Amino acid sequence: MSAPPPPVLEARGLVRSFGGVRAVDGVSLAVRAGELLALIGPNGAGKTTCFHLIGGQLRPEAGTVRLAGRDITGLPPPRIFRAGVGRTFQITATFGSMTVRENVQMALLSHAQRLFGLWRPARRQMRAEAEALLARVGMAEQAERASGVLAYGDLKRLELAIALAGRPRLLLMDEPTAGMAAAERRALMALVARLARESGLAVLFTEHDMDVVFGHADRVLVLDRGRVLAEGTPEAVRADPRVRAAYLGGVAA
Amino acid sequence: MDALILQALNGLASASSLFLVASGLTVIFGVSRIVNFAHGSLYMLGAYLGWTLVTRFAGGGAPGPLGFWGGVLLAALAVGLIGVAIEVLLLRRLYRAPELFPLLATFGVVLIVQDLALWAWGPQDLLGPRAPGLHGAVELPLLGLRFPRYELFLIALGPVVLGLLWLLFRRTRFGLLIRAATEDREMVGALGVDQRALFTGVFFLGAVLAGLAGALQLPRESVNLHMDLAVIVEAFVVVVVGGLGSLGGAFLAALLIGELHAFGILVFPRITLVLVFLVMAVVLVLRPHGLAGAAPAAVPPGAPGAAEPVIRPAPLALRRFALAVFALACALPSVLGDYALSVFADFAVFVLFAMSLHLLMGPGGMASFGHAAYFGIGAYAAALLAHHLAAPMAAGIALAPLAAGLAGLAFGWFCVRLSGVYAAMLTLAFAQIAWSVAFQWVEVTGGDNGILGVWPDAWARDRRVFAWLALALSAGGTLLLLRAIHAPFGYALRALRDSAPRAAAIGIPALTVRWLAFAFAAGLAGLAGALFAYGKGSVFPTLLAIPRSVDALLMVLLGGVRTVTGPIWGALAYAGLSEQLVRATDHWRLLLGLAIVALVLFFPEGLAGAARRWWEARESDGRR
Ligand SMILES: Nc1ncnc2c1ncn2[C@@H]1O[C@H](COP(=O)(O)OP(=O)(O)OP(=O)(O)O)[C@@H](O)[C@H]1O
Ligand SMILES: [Mg+2]
Numbered sequence: 044m045s046a047p048p049p050p051v052l053e054a055r056g057l058v059r060s061f062g063g064v065r066a067v068d069g070v071s072l073a074v075r076a077g078e079l080l081a082l083i084g085p086n087g088a089g090k091t092t093c094f095h096l097i098g099g100q101l102r103p104e105a106g107t108v109r110l111a112g113r114d115i116t117g118l119p120p121p122r123i124f125r126a127g128v129g130r131t132f133q134i135t136a137t138f139g140s141m142t143v144r145e146n147v148q149m150a151l152l153s154h155a156q157r158l159f160g161l162w163r164p165a166r167r168q169m170r171a172e173a174e175a176l177l178a179r180v181g182m183a184e185q186a187e188r189a190s191g192v193l194a195y196g197d198l199k200r201l202e203l204a205i206a207l208a209g210r211p212r213l214l215l216m217d218e219p220t221a222g223m224a225a226a227e228r229r230a231l232m233a234l235v236a237r238l239a240r241e242s243g244l245a246v247l248f249t250e251h252d253m254d255v256v257f258g259h260a261d262r263v264l265v266l267d268r269g270r271v272l273a274e275g276t277p278e279a280v281r282a283d284p285r286v287r288a289a290y291l292g293g294v295a296a
Numbered sequence: 297m298d299a300l301i302l303q304a305l306n307g308l309a310s311a312s313s314l315f316l317v318a319s320g321l322t323v324i325f326g327v328s329r330i331v332n333f334a335h336g337s338l339y340m341l342g343a344y345l346g347w348t349l350v351t352r353f354a355g356g357g358a359p360g361p362l363g364f365w366g367g368v369l370l371a372a373l374a375v376g377l378i379g380v381a382i383e384v385l386l387l388r389r390l391y392r393a394p395e396l397f398p399l400l401a402t403f404g405v406v407l408i409v410q411d412l413a414l415w416a417w418g419p420q421d422l423l424g425p426r427a428p429g430l431h432g433a434v435e436l437p438l439l440g441l442r443f444p445r446y447e448l449f450l451i452a453l454g455p456v457v458l459g460l461l462w463l464l465f466r467r468t469r470f471g472l473l474i475r476a477a478t479e480d481r482e483m484v485g486a487l488g489v490d491q492r493a494l495f496t497g498v499f500f501l502g503a504v505l506a507g508l509a510g511a512l513q514l515p516r517e518s519v520n521l522h523m524d525l526a527v528i529v530e531a532f533v534v535v536v537v538g539g540l541g542s543l544g545g546a547f548l549a550a551l552l553i554g555e556l557h558a559f560g561i562l563v564f565p566r567i568t569l570v571l572v573f574l575v576m577a578v579v580l581v582l583r584p585h586g587l588a589g590a591a592p593a594a595v596p597p598g599a600p601g602a603a604e605p606v607i608r609p610a611p612l613a614l615r616r617f618a619l620a621v622f623a624l625a626c627a628l629p630s631v632l633g634d635y636a637l638s639v640f641a642d643f644a645v646f647v648l649f650a651m652s653l654h655l656l657m658g659p660g661g662m663a664s665f666g667h668a669a670y671f672g673i674g675a676y677a678a679a680l681l682a683h684h685l686a687a688p689m690a691a692g693i694a695l696a697p698l699a700a701g702l703a704g705l706a707f708g709w710f711c712v713r714l715s716g717v718y719a720a721m722l723t724l725a726f727a728q729i730a731w732s733v734a735f736q737w738v739e740v741t742g743g744d745n746g747i748l749g750v751w752p753d754a755w756a757r758d759r760r761v762f763a764w765l766a767l768a769l770s771a772g773g774t775l776l777l778l779r780a781i782h783a784p785f786g787y788a789l790r791a792l793r794d795s796a797p798r799a800a801a802i803g804i805p806a807l808t809v810r811w812l813a814f815a816f817a818a819g820l821a822g823l824a825g826a827l828f829a830y831g832k833g834s835v836f837p838t839l840l841a842i843p844r845s846v847d848a849l850l851m852v853l854l855g856g857v858r859t860v861t862g863p864i865w866g867a868l869a870y871a872g873l874s875e876q877l878v879r880a881t882d883h884w885r886l887l888l889g890l891a892i893v894a895l896v897l898f899f900p901e902g903l904a905g906a907a908r909r910w911w912e913a914r915e916s917d918g919r920r
Contacts, residue, residue, distance in 0.1 A: 100797065120800035129801075136798035138791050140604035149791055150802040152784045158804060159812070160784040161776070166609070168784065189606040209802060 049112040050075045051245035052213050057096050057106035066092045068269035069106070074213065076243040079236060081256045081277075083249065084266035085290055090249040091133050093266070094217050097247070098130045099123040110213060124153075129211030131202035133218050133249075139191030143182060143201055146190050147173040150208035176204040179234065195222030200231065207238075214238075216248040220255055228252065232259040257281065265290060298441055303558045309447040311554025312454030313516075316509035317527055318534035318546045319461060320502030326478035326541030327498045329395070330387055331717055333402040336528025337409035338375050338503050342510025343424075343519045344417050346371035350425050350514065364428050372508035379503020383496050389897060391495075395716065396663055400853060401896040403846055406524060407889030414521060415883075424514030446515050453512075457505070458547050465543070474498060478541050525842065529728065533572055536721045537579045539589020548587055569732035573725040577710065580722050584714050604794065605858055607781070611911075618861070622771065629763040637759040641831045643871050644763075644770035645824045650851035650867035651774050652820035657849075658857050659786050660813050661793030662712070663720040666727025667821055667848045669707070670700040672840030673730060674822025675829040679747040680740070689753040693769070693826050700822020701815050703730070708814030712807055724842070731840040746836035750829050766827050773820045774864065780816070781860060789813050847874075854895060856902025865903045 050073040059067045067089040074080045082090050095101040097108050099120040108116045110126050118126070137146050144166075151169040152158055160168075177183050180200040185193065190201060199219055206214060214235070220228040236259050238244050250256050256263060256277070263280040265272040267290065273283045280286055321335045350367035382405060390398040430449055433442040465471035473494050510523070534553055538545030553572055560568040579587065610618070629637060653667045677699035678692035687695075707726040711719050734741045741747065756762050780786050788809045791799040799806065829835045838844065847870070855866020873891065877884035899906065 098801065100800075120797075121803040121805050124801060124803035132797065132801075136795040136801075138794040138798065140606055140790055140794050141787070142606060142608075145787070149787055149804075152787070153803045158784050158788045158809070161780045162783055164609070164779075164782045165784045165787040166782070191604075191606075205798070205802060 048076075049109065051111055052097065052247065053109040054093075054097060055107050055109075057093065057108070058104045059092055059096055059101055060104065065269050067096060067103075070266065070269070070271055071106075072247075072264055072271075072274075074245040074247050076212075076245055077239050078261045079239055079246045079248065079259055081248055081250060081260035081263045082266060083251075083256055083263060083290070084272070087268075088266040089269040090266055091217055092269075094130065094133075094215050094247075094249070098128060098215055124209055127210075127212035128215065129206030129209045129213070130215035131199065131206050131217060131219055133221075135195070135198040135202055137190040137193075137198060137201055137205070139189065141190060142186065143188055143190050143193070144170070144173050144177060144186040146201060147176050147204050147208050150205045151176075154209045173204075173208070176207055177201075179207070180204045181230070196220075196224075196227060199223065203231070203235075212243075212245060214244055214246045214248075216246065218249055218251065220250065220252065225254070228255055229258070235259070298439075299562075301439060302441060302443065303562060304555065305443055305447065305451065307555035307558030308454075308551070309450040309554075310557060311550045312450045312452075312457075313509055313513065314527075314530060314534055314554055315454045315547050315550035316457060316505050316512070317531045318538070318550055319457065319543055320505035320509075321531050322535045322538065322541055322543060322546045323461075323474065323505075324498055324502040325535065325717075327474055328387070328391065328495055330390075330398045330402070331395075331532075332502070333399060333528060334382060334405035334409065335402075335502070335506050335531060336524035336526070337406050338379055338506035339510040339527050339531075340413060340519075340521070340524040341378060341409065342371050342375045342507030343513050343523060344413055344422075344510075345374050345507070346511030346514050347417075347422050347424055347519050364425060368508070368511040368514070371511040372504045375507025375510070376500045376504035379499045379506075380496055382503075383499035386893060386897070387499075388492065388495070393896070393900060396657075396849070396853065396857075397896050397900060400846075400849065401893055404889040404892030404896070406528075407885040407892070409889075410521060410524065411883050411886035411889070417519075419521065421518040421520045423518050424516075427515045430515070450512065450516075454547070454550070458543065461543055470494075470497060529724075529842070530572065532721060532724070533576045536718065537576050537586055539583075539586030540717060542586070542588040545586055545588030566736055567732070569736060570729050573728045573732070576725045577722060577729070580714060580718060580725075581710050584718060586718070604790075605908075607790070607860060609782070610861070614861075625767055626764075629760045629767070632760075632763070634759055637763045638831060639875065640763045641759075641766040641827070643868055644766040645828045645831065646847075646851060646867040646871045647864050648770040648773045648824040648827075649821055649848055650855065650863040651777050652817045652824065653848045654852045654855075654857065654863040655777055655781065655786075655789075655813060655817045657852055658860070658863075659781055659789045659793065660810065660817075661789075662810065662814075663716075664711075664723040664817075664845070665720045665842075665849070666723035666725070666730075666845050667817075668840050668842070668844035669723075669727035669730040670704055670818035670821035671825035671828070671844065671848075672734065672835075672837075673703045673818075674700040674825030675835045675839050676734060676741065676747075676825075677822065678826035678829045679750045679835040682750045683747050684740075689756060689830055692750075692830070693823070696826030696829075697819040697823040700825065701819030703822075704815035704818025705811070708811050708818065712810040712814060724845070727840060727842070727845055731837055734837040734840055741837075744837060746834055748834045750835060751833050752830045756830075762831065766831065769823060769827060773823055777820065778860065785809070785813075850892065850895075854902055856905035856908075859902065859904040859908060862902050862904030869903060 052074040055071045057067050057070045058065065070093055082093060084090055096103045099118050102117045107114060115123055115126050138149060148165060148169050151172055152165060174183060174186060177186055180203050182197065182200050182204060185197060193201065199222060203219060220231055232255055235246055239246050260277055262275065263277050264274045265280060265286050272289055273280055273286045317339050321332060324330060324332050346368050349370050350364050386401055387398055390401060427446050430445040433444050436443050465475055477494060530553065534546055534549045538549035556571055556575060560571045564571060629640060632640060649671055653664060656662045656664050674696035677696040681687035681692045681695060711722050714722055735743055751757060752762055756765050788804050791804055792806050792809060796806065825839065851867040851870045852863045854870050855864065856862030874888060877887050881887065
């Protein structure tokens with residue numbers, strides 16, 4: 044009998060402070076292949092900082108990050124991308140001087156290690172793949188628009204397509220459905236859940252909308268002032284009195 | 297020993313003067329974020345006005361009714377008012393423009409002031425009066441050395457001014473506001489302060505300091521028309537080494553640079569010019585924000601109104617137009633005369649030079665104030681090969697881009713690690729180092745006399761053939777650049793400019809991409825330089841000097857930095873304009889300066905940008 048494979052993402056004891064205040068204070072978490080883990084907590088709880096620590100945007104002061112058993116702690120973002128992590132940002136970040144399709148092509152070209160071409164036009168390369176990804180997230184009709192003029196919800200969708208272009212094993216989504224209508228939220232999360240189930244993608248996401256959290260997450264981790272307050276199935280977390288007191292209040296009751 | 301002490305004291309005196317100029321520059325930068333190239337002109341005006349006020353308001357050359365000190369103070373105040381005029385009439389309109397525009401506008405002011413000063417005071421050096429009461433030398437206690445009184449006065453003045461500024465900043469409301477604005481511009485707006493008045497006040501203060509420094513030079517050295525650029529470059533070095541916006545840093549840096557000059561002359565008389573820039577480069581590499589500077593608050597990429605346009609393939613009409621222009625250019629040499637043929641070759645060279653800079657400034661989002669370095673290195677590579685090895689032109693043209701590209705790799709490695717003004721200043725520092733080498737390494741480069749007799753091979757010596765050759769190489773290089781901009785490499789550059797976090801998160805290695813772009817642009821600038829050398833038959837250190845770097849910047853901005861092919865039109869228009877101006881009038885500086893100011897104020901998108909807007913408006917009308 045062989046040991047079970049390591050989780051896709053395993054973070055242990057992550058610490059990061061800003062000006063003496065510990066924004067993330069000893070957070071440990073694990074996400075398995077095919078699993079959706081929701082990270083929730085009030086504003087300023089440290090969710091985005093956790094994402095930055097895992098994605099390489101910030102260096103942890105203590106703790107380790109492992110991707111499928113491999114230590115990736117403190118690597119710069121490009122190397123973490125190559126290790127198989129795709130992410131979206133809470134404050135959306137796309138290339139405003141490119142069309143929606145070119146944004147995705149850019150990620151595809153980078154993944155294919157074709158960034159240094161000097162002759163063949165980029166816009167003619169990996170076009171079909173980019174369009175397939177855009178169709179998946181429902182952005183096919185907007186492929187020719189400048190990404191700088193998109194509505195907020197559409198930017199979030201584009202970011203998801205960009206993140207998926209690197210064929211990640213782990214997807215980090217910081218508030219992926221902000222700015223969308225309820226029906227769009229459900230559709231987007233259903234897509235992500237399907238991807239996780241079909242291709243074994245591990246997903247870590249944050250969300251303020253409790254319907255999204257309790258409707259799609261396999262497990263929920265509650266963060267408060269940088270510490271893990273509770274962790275478990277949606278039902279268990281929802282029932283946890285500490286969580287209700289600290290955070291959920293009347294929202295999800 | 298005595299000589300060393302005297303030299304150290306001399307260094308301190310220079311440091312004080314330098315600090316006076318640099319303090320104004322750094323205060324202005326701290327509050328307004330404007331890199332004021334015209335600060336050196338204010339200094340020069342201080343000297344000229346001081347000379348007039350001290351010597352002319354009396355008969356017979358004796359000090360006038362104001363006396364020396366009255367004249368100096370009045371000159372400083374007058375320069376303060378000139379600074380206010382520059383701020384109110386020009387810079388005030390540019391606070392929201394991209395960083396480079398105010399800088400170029402102030403360079404326009406430099407040109408204007410140069411011509412006005414020439415007109416008002418003539419080309420000859422003016423000898424300044426002595427300072428009453430501070431003639432001659434004194435015996436220094438303890439040391440038993442004699443040292444000029446006036447220099448001692450200057451040594452004391454630096455710390456006194458620093459102390460007064462410190463008091464001003466700590467003890468007055470005006471000073472509090474200046475500090476607040478330096479640390480956080482938005483906050484001042486929130487405090488309900490009249491920002492305009494604050495900025496104008498800061499310009500007044502900075503200009504007074506510059507004018508005072510200039511007027512105080514009168515007893516030390518003669519007044520001339522080269523004071524402005526000489527001092528501004530050093531003042532920049534001081535401000536950047538000290539850390540932009542930091543007074544204490546500027547003081548430290550002024551001491552460092554002053555002493556470096558004093559002892560550099562003793563120890564390395566051959567490389568004094570290089571030394572200063574070498575120190576600046578080392579400081580910036582070790583401390584990317586200067587000795588005492590803080591990392592600037594992150595400016596959100598593409599701040600107010602700076603959404604970069606999408607680059608799309610050129611519409612068919614534009615391609616046809618470009619082809620037609622190119623066909624015309626190919627046909628033109630057959631009908632041109634000798635003089636026109638050499639102008640034609642120059643234009644081809646400038647197009648490639650401007651396009652190579654544009655790769656960095658447009659898609660790359662990096663400012664280079666020292667692109668002439670690579671142009672000049674290419675030119676010198678070709679000239680040295682021809683002069684010392686009698687190499688054929690083909691070798692020169694092949695190796696020049698290589699040499700410039702290697703220099704780009706070496707310098708660029710450092711430059712791409714900095715950002716904004718610091719990066720731009722480092723490019724300037726490297727260009728000045730390259731210039732000093734060309735200027736001071738006389739055995740190899742011929743120094744100021746340059747290298748003559750760099751002629752093309754026999755087959756290309758005919759002006760017509762050479763014009764075609766220049767056109768072919770320029771067009772080839774330009775095509776390479778255009779392909780690169782549309783290829784994944786250019787997209788990666790643009791991605792880094794648009795959103796650094798996103799680019800990193802999809803695996804784009806920022807430093808590598810920028811570094812290679814820097815070297816690529818340098819290599820093509822080197823090709824342009826080599827062509828220029830063969831076209832002129834000679835090379836001189838001015839090929840690497842600051843004005844040539846500014847030429848390239850102007851061509852790019854005139855054409856439109858946010859367009860793809862704009863710099864081609866910018867290079868043609870700018871080269872054509874300055875060519876005409878130089879031929880038609882003695883006041884070409886004045887006119888060019890006014891043209892630059894007008895361009896920045898009324899035409900910020902450049903020629904191609906304006907043409908695109910016109911075209912898009914027409915298209916959307918057509919669709920309606
Ligand atoms: N770069 C930074 N510098 C200083 N403080 C920071 C920085 N980034 C985050 N913080 C602080 O760290 C704490 C955690 O912030 P974080 O953005 O991780 O919260 P969050 O849970 O994502 O909040 P939200 O739900 O509002 O997105 C906050 O107090 C925040 O002010
Ligand atoms: Mg957040």
